[in-house]
Amino acid sequence: MAEAQSKAHPTPKQYVQIAVLLAILTAVEVALYYIEQAGVSGSIVYPTLIILAILKFVIVVAFYMHIRYEKGLIARFFTVGFFGALMLYTVVLGTFGVLSSLGG
Amino acid sequence: MSDVAHEEHVHESTGIETRKLAMWIFLSSEFMFFGALITNYLLFKGRVGYPAPYPADLFDIPFTSVSSFVLLMSSLTMVLADHAIHRDDQRSTRTWLVATALLGMVFLAGQAFEFTEFVLHDPPMKLSTNPAASAFFTLTGFHGMHVLIGVIMLLTLVGVSFRKGKLSTATGLSLESVALYWHFVDIIWIVIFTVVYLIK
Numbered sequence: 001m002a003e004a005q006s007k008a009h010p011t012p013k014q015y016v017q018i019a020v021l022l023a024i025l026t027a028v029e030v031a032l033y034y035i036e037q038a039g040v041s042g043s044i045v046y047p048t049l050i051i052l053a054i055l056k057f058v059i060v061v062a063f064y065m066h067i068r069y070e071k072g073l074i075a076r077f078f079t080v081g082f083f084g085a086l087m088l089y090t091v092v093l094g095t096f097g098v099l100s101s102l103g104g
Numbered sequence: 105m106s107d108v109a110h111e112e113h114v115h116e117s118t119g120i121e122t123r124k125l126a127m128w129i130f131l132s133s134e135f136m137f138f139g140a141l142i143t144n145y146l147l148f149k150g151r152v153g154y155p156a157p158y159p160a161d162l163f164d165i166p167f168t169s170v171s172s173f174v175l176l177m178s179s180l181t182m183v184l185a186d187h188a189i190h191r192d193d194q195r196s197t198r199t200w201l202v203a204t205a206l207l208g209m210v211f212l213a214g215q216a217f218e219f220t221e222f223v224l225h226d227p228p229m230k231l232s233t234n235p236a237a238s239a240f241f242t243l244t245g246f247h248g249m250h251v252l253i254g255v256i257m258l259l260t261l262v263g264v265s266f267r268k269g270k271l272s273t274a275t276g277l278s279l280e281s282v283a284l285y286w287h288f289v290d291i292i293w294i295v296i297f298t299v300v301y302l303i304k
Contacts, residue, residue: 012184019180023173026297030169033302046303053298057291064183065287071120074128081132085139098146 010063018063025056127281131288138292141246142299145239154234155227162222162229163301171214172297175251178207179290186283194270197279198262204286205258208251215248240300247296250289257282 010018029052036045062068067075093099116122149160185200219241222229229237261279265271271279 009187012187015180015183015187019177022176022179026169026172026176029298029302030165033165036304042304049298049302053294056294060179060287060291060294064179064290065284071118073118073120074125077125077128077132081129081135085135088136089139089143092143093146096147098150 009066009069015063018059022056022059025052028052121278123278123281124284127278127284131284134288134292138243138247138295141239141243142295145236145243145300148235148239151235154236156234157225157227157229158234158236159222159229159240159300160236160304162225164218164221165301167214167218168297168301171211171218172293174207174214175211175290175293178204178211179287181207182283182286186280189271189273189279192270194265197271198265201258201262201265201279205255205262208255208258208286212248212251212255215244215251219245243296243300247289247292250292254282254286254289257285 029049032045032049032052036042061078067078090099116125118125149158181200181203185197185204188194188196188200222237231238231241261271261282273280
């Protein structure tokens with residue numbers, strides 16, 4: 001019973017609520033873009049945009065792709081692929097000085 | 105939470121259905137592919153000394169925001185199709201699959217419009233105009249191609265459902281695998297929208 005409960009997926013209503021949250025986060029991102037256009041420093045806006053993108057990414061993977069309800073093996077494959085690519089390309093961008101230019 | 109726990113009739117040693125595991129491994133490898141294309145764009149977008157315009161000069165943020173919203177909502181319709189098939193609600197499954205395919209096509213139409221605007225701009229931004237434009241078209245073009253493949257898989261599922269009378273979670277082209285692919289295309293766009301369009 002406990003196992004069945006832990007594997008229960010969200011209801012359609014909860015899926016819609018998640019979509020509304022994603023839409024709101026997207027609206028905030030676009031608002032931040034215009035706030036930066038209005039003169040606010042990129043060193044404040046850009047990290048916030050990246051945090052919001054990570055949040056949207058995690059929400060979709062966790063609730064729509066159901067990774068939080070899956071067996072650990074799947075999460076490990078996904079995590080290794082994602083963080084492997086992230087580490088590799090962060091090193092590449094750092095080597096070419098692209099990351100240091102993101103401060104706005 | 106729903107009482108619809110996704111049943112797994114699997115006999116593999118991993119305890120995970122092979123098709124599903126294969127799709128997760130494939131998607132995991134796709135991070136390397138799109139990571140390379142995004143990195144390529146970031147490396148070249150600031151390179152000066154080439155003919156204008158650069159992609160960032162021509163971005164229409166309100167338009168792309170609407171496209172992003174459409175793709176996000178297609179993830180909602182996709183997950184509702186996935187939910188419906190696990191309740192064996194064939195009619196709802198078809199409806200949500202068609203809705204997802206239509207939203208995907210709207211996104212693709214938006215991308216085609218955006219590319220056309222860039223090419224018809226005066227001066228035009230083409231694939232060969234500068235390295236940033238080349239990297240931009242390659243990245244977003246490959247993403248669009250992934251969306252197109254997703255739309256084809258969705259329409260195939262709809263066709264199979266009419267031909268066989270119903271879709272099953274047990275055999276054939278797995279709706280769950282197609283759903284995973286579709287959500288993956290969505291999360292890649294979440295990254296592209298922020299890194300390419302919103303951050304200068």
